[in-house]
Amino acid sequence: MNRSKATVSDRSKETGADFLQLDTADAPPGGLTDWLARRLREAVADGRLPAGSRLPASRVLAADLGVSRGVVTDAYGRLAEEGQLAGRGRGGTVVVGVPVPGPAVPAVAVAPEPPRPGPAVPALFRDDPDSEVFDRLRGTPARIDLTPGVPDLAAFPRAAWLRAERAVLDGLAAHDLGYGDIRGTPALRRAVAHWLARNRGIRADPDEVLIVAGAAQALALLGRALDRTGITEVAVEDPGSLGARRHLAHWLTATPPVPVDAEGIRVDALRATGAPAVLLTPAHQYPTGVVLGGDRRRELLRWAVEGGLVIEDDYDAEHRYDRPPVPALRAALPDRVCYAGSISKLLAPALRTGWLLVPARLREAVLDAKRFADLGNPVLPQLVLARLMESGELDRHLRLLRRRHRRRRDAMIEAVRSHLPGATVHGAAAGLHLMLTLPEDLGCTDTELATAALARGVKVQPLSWHTRLPSPPGLVLGYAAGSPPEIAEGIAVLGRLVRHAG
Numbered sequence: 001m002n003r004s005k006a007t008v009s010d011r012s013k014e015t016g017a018d019f020l021q022l023d024t025a026d027a028p029p030g031g032l033t034d035w036l037a038r039r040l041r042e043a044v045a046d047g048r049l050p051a052g053s054r055l056p057a058s059r060v061l062a063a064d065l066g067v068s069r070g071v072v073t074d075a076y077g078r079l080a081e082e083g084q085l086a087g088r089g090r091g092g093t094v095v096v097g098v099p100v101p102g103p104a105v106p107a108v109a110v111a112p113e114p115p116r117p118g119p120a121v122p123a124l125f126r127d128d129p130d131s132e133v134f135d136r137l138r139g140t141p142a143r144i145d146l147t148p149g150v151p152d153l154a155a156f157p158r159a160a161w162l163r164a165e166r167a168v169l170d171g172l173a174a175h176d177l178g179y180g181d182i183r184g185t186p187a188l189r190r191a192v193a194h195w196l197a198r199n200r201g202i203r204a205d206p207d208e209v210l211i212v213a214g215a216a217q218a219l220a221l222l223g224r225a226l227d228r229t230g231i232t233e234v235a236v237e238d239p240g241s242l243g244a245r246r247h248l249a250h251w252l253t254a255t256p257p258v259p260v261d262a263e264g265i266r267v268d269a270l271r272a273t274g275a276p277a278v279l280l281t282p283a284h285q286y287p288t289g290v291v292l293g294g295d296r297r298r299e300l301l302r303w304a305v306e307g308g309l310v311i312e313d314d315y316d317a318e319h320r321y322d323r324p325p326v327p328a329l330r331a332a333l334p335d336r337v338c339y340a341g342s343i344s345k346l347l348a349p350a351l352r353t354g355w356l357l358v359p360a361r362l363r364e365a366v367l368d369a370k371r372f373a374d375l376g377n378p379v380l381p382q383l384v385l386a387r388l389m390e391s392g393e394l395d396r397h398l399r400l401l402r403r404r405h406r407r408r409r410d411a412m413i414e415a416v417r418s419h420l421p422g423a424t425v426h427g428a429a430a431g432l433h434l435m436l437t438l439p440e441d442l443g444c445t446d447t448e449l450a451t452a453a454l455a456r457g458v459k460v461q462p463l464s465w466h467t468r469l470p471s472p473p474g475l476v477l478g479y480a481a482g483s484p485p486e487i488a489e490g491i492a493v494l495g496r497l498v499r500h501a502g
Contacts, residue, residue: 083457184211289427
């Protein structure tokens with residue numbers, strides 16, 4: 001039998017597949033695998049195959065198309081290597097990474113890809129990110145998520161939470177289900193005061209504690225209150241949190257950048273801005289991980305005594321591994337420091353619960369802002385959280401998290417050593433993330449590197465998002481929410497991209 005003639009005859013009978021209306025008659029001779037891989041990429045890019053979509057089994061699609069099963073498995077394999085597909089055993093092959101439309105990044109492209117059809121969409125990792133960038137980033141699926149900002153969410157103490165919830169409901173009177181105190185329930189304000197005294201050295205009366213919907217709302221309330229009192233400018237650290245800066249900038253006129261060095265914020269540069277207030281992360285500077293040094297701390301407190309106001313964002317001070325605890329600035333100068341903390345890095349951001357302490361002169365303005373924002377946080381979660389804090393469950397959970405996070409931090413540092421030997425690691429002694437600075441001659445910008453990584457299923461944040469002053473290219477990588485194998489694989493992808501970029 002002449003096999004080549006049989007192949008031609010078989011191809012002439014093909015009718016194609018209903019899946020994506022694939023028709024092998026459109027494929028160039030000898031290019032079936034390339035053709036199929038390209039059609040799959042196009043479908044992922046233009047939304048016909050959104051994240052979570054299940055592809056046909058390779059044998060089924062091969063039969064529909066009248067091709068060998070190897071053609072389909074090879075095409076699936078290419079997209080899996082690019083981070084767009086993943087095999088889930090009996091769950092089949094599913095779409096896990098959606099490429100980010102935008103300008104091509106030839107400096108870090110491992111292999112050229114065909115044009116992707118569909119409407120043009122602004123690139124996610126732009127050099128000038130807008131106010132919606134974090135919403136889009138969270139909504140973009142990825143096979144491996146190394147973005148900073150969350151603890152090990154799989155470790156959430158579900159059993160302890162349910163026990164506390166049942167206990168709260170058992171003891172709840174009917175009138176407790178009415179509108180609550182806009183400052184927060186007395187039980188949680190008392191529990192937070194005790195927690196801050198034990199863990200952060202802050203002595204505060206429960207009446208000084210305001211329960212808020214996370215640190216984001218704390219900054220929003222402060223922005224409104226400061227504007228009402230005539231303060232329209234708050235200096236910020238550089239590098240410093242893009243998200244925090246955006247929240248303040250929404251309410252205030254200006255947020256001038258102040259450089260950070262190995263001892264923390266440069267107070268001489270802060271004075272030079274003339275700003276009457278400053279937002280700081282002194283216990284674990286974001287994103288560098290620097291601790292505000294003793295001399296620098298005293299210099300900052302002198303600036304505050306002379307009339308300056310400090311907003312202290314104590315976002316993850318409880319997570320430390322290789323250094324002693326650092327006292328909060330609020331403990332030293334309560335009349336000049338607004339203090340914000342939250343449960344997001346201790347339990348989960350989904351709880352949207354935090355706390356704010358402000359000097360007496362700002363209290364009424366902040367309370368007014370809270371009143372007209374939401375009439376107070378939901379009561380039931382506050383009561384459950386208060387029980388966890390007062391029972392010692394939260395302390396036990398924190399000890400568990402520290403062990404798990406330390407292992408994941410170590411896994412990320414080891415992976416960086418293996419795959420990114422030219423990178424410098426910052427901030428390893430505490431927190432939930434690492435900052436990497438990369439060589440100046442990287443061959444691409446860090447936003448281009450982040451774009452290429454996301455196209456291969458790995459989500460990271462470019463350091464340039466968090467800087468306005470000149471700085472080397474870099475990345476901010478979260479390790480707390482990923483398993484050690486995921487972390488190693490994600491860093492390996494970054495390593496390959498950096499090598500090709502060079």
